[in-house]
Amino acid sequence: MPRCTAFSRPPAVETWAPISTVTSMRFRFAPSPTGVLHIGGARTALYNWLASRGEKGELVLRLEDTDPERSTEENVASILEALEWLELDWDIGPLRQKEREDRHRECVQQMLESDLAYRDPASAEEVASWKKENGNRGYRGKGADDPSAAVRLRVPDEGETVVRDEIHGDVSFPNSAIDDFVIARSDGSPLYNLAVAIDDLDMEITDVVRGDDHLSNTPKQILVMEALGTTPPRYAHLPLLHGPDGKKLSKRHGADSVQALRDSGYLPEAVRNYIALLGWGTEDDETLLTTEDLIARFRIDRVGKAAAIFDEQKLRWMNGRYMRGLPVDDYTARVAAFIDREVDDRLRDACEMAQEKAQTLAEVWPLIGYLFEEPELDEKAWRKVMKEGSADLLESSHSALADLEGFGVPEVEKALEQVVVDSGAKPGAVYQPVRVALTGGSVSPGIFETVSALGQEQTLSRIEAAIDRCRSEQGATG
RNA sequence: GGCCCCGUGGUGUAACGGUUAGCACGCCAGGUUUUCAACCUGGUAGCGCGGGUUCGACUCCCGCCGGGGCUACCA
Structure with missing residues (x-):
């Protein structure tokens, strides 16, 4: 031969x-x-x-x-x-x-x-x-x-x-x-x-x-x-x-390329962890594995035989875990790179506030953007939150916040809680209108943090604007 | 059509010839005297089907069904 x-x-x-x-x-x-x-x-x-x-x-x-x-x-x-x-x-x-x-x-x-x-x-x-x-x-x-x-x-x-x-x-x-x-x-x-x-x-x-x-x-x-x-x-x-439909993964399955994953705001370490578990698992069912863990524990002969379906929901969850585990400075740097902004103290504080909420880098800006620019009003959120007594409650909140000397989270919290007590309204009835007034939407970091971070002047003026809008709408419809 | 691979809840997986079939995501329900996508607690749901082998099968064998891959002077 x-x-x-x-x-x-x-x-x-x-x-x-x-x-x-x-x-x-x-x-x-x-x-x-x-x-x-x-x-x-x-x-x-x-x-x-x-x-x-x-x-x-x-x-x-x-x-x-x-x-x-x-x-x-x-x-x-x-x-x-x-x-x-x-x-x-x-x-x-x-x-x-x-x-x-x-x-x-x-x-x-x-x-x-x-x-x-x-x-x-x-x-x-x-x-x-x-x-x-x-x-x-x-x-x-x-x-x-x-x-x-x-x-x-x-x-x-x-x-x-x-x-x-x-x-x-x-x-x-x-x-x-x-x-x-x-x-x-x-x-x-x-x-x-x-x-x-x-x-x-x-x-x-x-x-x-x-x-x-x-x-x-x-x-x-x-x-x-x-x-x-x-x-x-x-x-x-x-x-x-395979994609969610059980068919071989292809273009129409959305986030199919690595770049698409990156642009969706996922962290590379989370992606590594997630895809490592597609077709492979450990004896003890550990789910969150650092790259070091993966290297130490990965065994090619333990890889399964059946095709797996890529499930973005689990990736999102896992990515959120990694996001929350990041040191603030690292977190801020990644967010900054993602939204193409310079790192500064303001952004850092904002990131710190949003860290426990976001599951992907793409979700951070929607949570903190109101601090940097006039928010866009989410009409749906507005309609859902602004009820009959909302204007009055907003006014109560406005005056309570206007009287404040300091505007830190504790002061804001105390002031707004007092509004709840005095008005006898449910907490949500007081807080949600404020949230929408300040951020334009119904989702944001904790309400006291949200208010405190915006600062007194902006907070008051946005609440005023919301009150005006409430009044005019009532006038128009009523 | 031919050859080949695969088949545990909706999804990813673990275990095993004898367990109440475990874990995670999701989902559902509560909780968090602040929304929520975060967090906590609880719950829901599975061995594709039919034969064997065996004291006993999700686990071994066969058939079927279902899914997938290859079958290019593509990779």
Whole structure:
């Protein structure tokens, strides 16, 4: 059996570690730049990252860009940006598969010369009809002396190819059902199943961790490796991620890309924690796990087999937990970056006040914006809150607050509580109108904090404006 | 159609040949003499179906049903 002896030579990319230094496990994350990094891809990246850190191994980042039609530089940049935001790094790369085309062509040539592969001009239609006539068996071409024909690998008719999978166990595929698949196009350019096999071999990848959608491709890659006289790495095929409708995650599922998650105000550490739990869980059911915990506890062989549905509600909850656990300065810095504002004491105080309320960075500004600009009135909230006696209660609140010397939370609290006592109204009947008057909406931080933070002057003038509006509305309708 | 994978509450998961099938999100109901998306307490809800194996099956085997992937000179 002829071998592709060139495998023993160090790959021609300087960022690679010398093969002699490979002592432990080497993982790889190999996204195709044919689109942005979506949640499923992010999880695959995370699992590879966790495993490579946990096992004291290495991680290779490789861009599978052998499809010139669909691969773009924009996608490459987007994927890199997504990984950076997720704070996932790698040891080797980013490598580009396209740059290794010579190597791939060289292997094809060798396989051709040793008759492990052959040229076949058959079109897709011809292959289809062949299969139809042959009871759906794997396609076997006759081979032709046509230098411009695509190259197919010779797949044996007998036996089976077994994928040894860390998650699924052994999965076997009858060779007779596998087509003599194309490994190089008519123009000689290498195809995915060939390039992946050669690169995983050359880069001495010990563990291939990727999505379940590749499980059916794996025997083909193993066949390539066997044709080249080498043994395949270990595999682990992750169950796919589905959208809320149970279908494969796609664009229409909303927050599907990493950037969309970022722009929705989620924290990278929360996203990591959340997606780590999609398909994997600990023995003791811990839910909130720091990245250190994840690295220490993640086990690829404990990953489940069933597809999981991405549930944004749980991510929101988890994100809120992380938000509330942040030191105020850190919290403020993240909010500032998110809303594109400078950090200052005012913002810091506002953030501190809002911290226990917001679940995402995007929810912070709506809670504190009234401190920085005239709020926009939420008509619905106004109608819900402003009842018949509201104007009078607002006036009571106004005078109680106007009399105040200090305007700290304790003073405000005491004053407004007195209004409640004196009026005999329910607390909500007193506080909600004030809240709407000040913030425009019915949701804000605690009412005393909300009032105190705005300051006496602004508070009084906004309450006055609200009273005016109440009166005029009553006049108009009554 | 062919090959392959998967199937614990609405969602993510845990455990296990013998448990009242656990945890978390959600949801519902209270509580927080201030809204609420935060917080606290309680509650609701599950082993897809049918056969086996077994003293005993969610757990092992088979069939079915359901979902998914691959089946490109895409990755």
